[in-house]
Amino acid sequence: MSKSCNSIDLKPTRPYRCAVASEDYSTSFYEGPPFKRVIKELEGGNNFANCVRFSPDGKYFAVGNSNKNVYLFDGKTADLVGVIGEEPTHQGGVYSLCFSPDSQELLTVSADKTAKIWNVDSRQLETNFVMGTSVEDQQLGCLWQDDHIITVSLSGELKYLDRTNPDTPLKVIRGHNKAIVWVATDRKEAIFSGSFEGRILKWNASTGEAIQFKGRGHNTKVTCALYDANSNCLITAGLDDNVRFTDCDTCEYNNETAVPLESQPSAMAMASDGGIVVACQNELVLIKDGRKVCSLPWKAHFPAKIAVFGSTIISTGVTTNSFKLYNIENNTITATTDKFSTNKAIYAFAVSPDLSKVAVADFSSILVYNLCDNSFKDPEKSFHGHSSNISALGWSPDGQHLCSVSMDQQLIVWDYASESKKTKRAYFKSVITDCTWLDDNTVVTVADDCAVKQWSISF
Structure with missing residues (x-):
């Protein structure tokens, strides 16, 4: 091989063999163990050899190539048996293949957005699965495990195929394939999550199954979201400078209800009267009844964070190491003269469900202020446990516990009354970006x- 190896497989029966598919258009065939001596360099195909697989009985092995063909070889001698199907096997590069457990059939998947089942001995097509028409419907991987036939799409979907009904998969498992930036819940059974490229999913908390929001949505990063129980809508703000209201039953975007913004949004919160406050780079916006009713100009020098208690907005972003208060009255937002300094930059706010407390993430510490007097002079309590920037905070529905997540990969849940904590190294190689509560005993990250x-x- 003169270039990178794309795939490798071992013959499961004696005499043992090893086949290696490479980007130099060749497939190397080794005997062993040890697999040191190359018996034959197979030149079948004039493009990248993407995948090689032996049949379970060891009689054959097949190679999927970017030239759209699948080549079948003798498993012992590596002699070419022939091309699967009539050339080309697919109308796009072949990215993966898998033999059936009885070695009688072969599953292949391709960039032509299809999966196909072939009879190995006759090399003829038996079943054709058409996966769709979009770029994300390209098929990149496959598995034939017992009676389960599964493919992986470019979109990240796992599809369980039904050969008796090729047009409709038995089941589709969806998920994210980009970094997730926010999470929200309906405090019952639904979890909503949004990833970097703008994909939004609604998850069933019990089964783990997900539904992707449909239609023409933000088509770019969604920076923040919240769930409105009164309208059963997910309210989202994205870098397309729009706020969208999407029904959570249909999960289908409605462009007629989109509210345009003058600059990019970074945070959003709901007022007690149902108004939506959005912090943008150049303005602080109030939205009521699906329309913008007020815009207060400001200049956020870094992504602003906000929270709302009653008719008061607490925000940071305009000035460093401090937060300010704004009042909502008669569909207008007015700035107060109050400005409260902190020792370090503020990364998150969280107001308790009973509106009596607000938690402020001051770098790696959490300061909790009593909202009854609005003095903000001294915190009622402070919590310490993180070693890096806190990404998000969240109060449990009963207000008894506070969760925090950080770039230090830790999830910490604090019992407010006793100030005890539960710490979990929740992720080992990833930065936690957001957290929320599903119910009084379940945190979602x-x-x-x-x-x-x-x-x-549990405490």
Whole structure:
């Protein structure tokens, strides 16, 4: 081989052999063990050899090539048996293949957005699965495990195929394939998550199954979101400078309800009267009844964070190492003269469900202020445990516990009354980006590893 290896497989029966598919258009065939001596360099194909697989009985091995063909070889001698199907095997590069457990059939998947099942002996097509028409419907991987036939799309979907009904998969498993930046819940059964490229999923918390939001949405990063129980809508703000209201039953975007913004949004919160406050780079916006009713100009020098308690907005972003208060009255936002300094930059806010406390993430510490007097002179309590920037905070629905996540990969849940904590190294190679509560005993976290995790909490 003169270039990178794309795939390798071992013959499961004696005499043992090893086949290696490479980007130099060749497939190397070794005897062993040890697999040191190359018996034959197979030149079948004039493009990248993407995947090589032996049949379970060791009689054959097949090579999928970017030239759209699949080549079948003798498993012992590596002699070419022939091309699968009539050339070309597919109408696009072949990225993966897998033999059936009985070695009688071969599953192949391709960039032509199809999966196909072939009879090995006759090399003729038996079943054709058409996966779609979009670029993300390209098929990149496959598995034939017992009676389960599974393919992987460019979109990240896992599809369980039904050969008796090729037009409709038995099941589709969806997820994220980019870093997840936020998470929200309906505090019942639904979890909503958004990844860097703008994909939004609604998860069933019990089954783990997900539904992707449909239609023409943000088509770019969604920076923040919140769930409105009164309208059963997910409210999202994205870098396309729009706020969108999407029904959580249909999960289908409605462009007629989109509210345009003058600059990029970074945070969002709901007021007690149902108004939506959005912190943008150049303005602080109030949205009511699906329309913008007020815009207060400001200049955020870094991504602003906000929270709302009653008719008061607490925010940071305009000035460093401090936070300010704004009032909402008669559909207008007015700035107060109050400005409160902190020792370090503020990374997150969280107001308790009963509106009596606000937690402020001051770098790696958490300061909790009593909102009854609005003095903000001294915190009622402070919590310490993180070693890096805190990404997000969240109060449990009963207000008894506070969760925090950080770039230090830790999830910490604090019992407010006793000030005790539960610490979990939640992620080992990923930065946790957001957290929220599903119920009083379940925390949901997301990170840049594309996974949504649920944690059971007990003290």
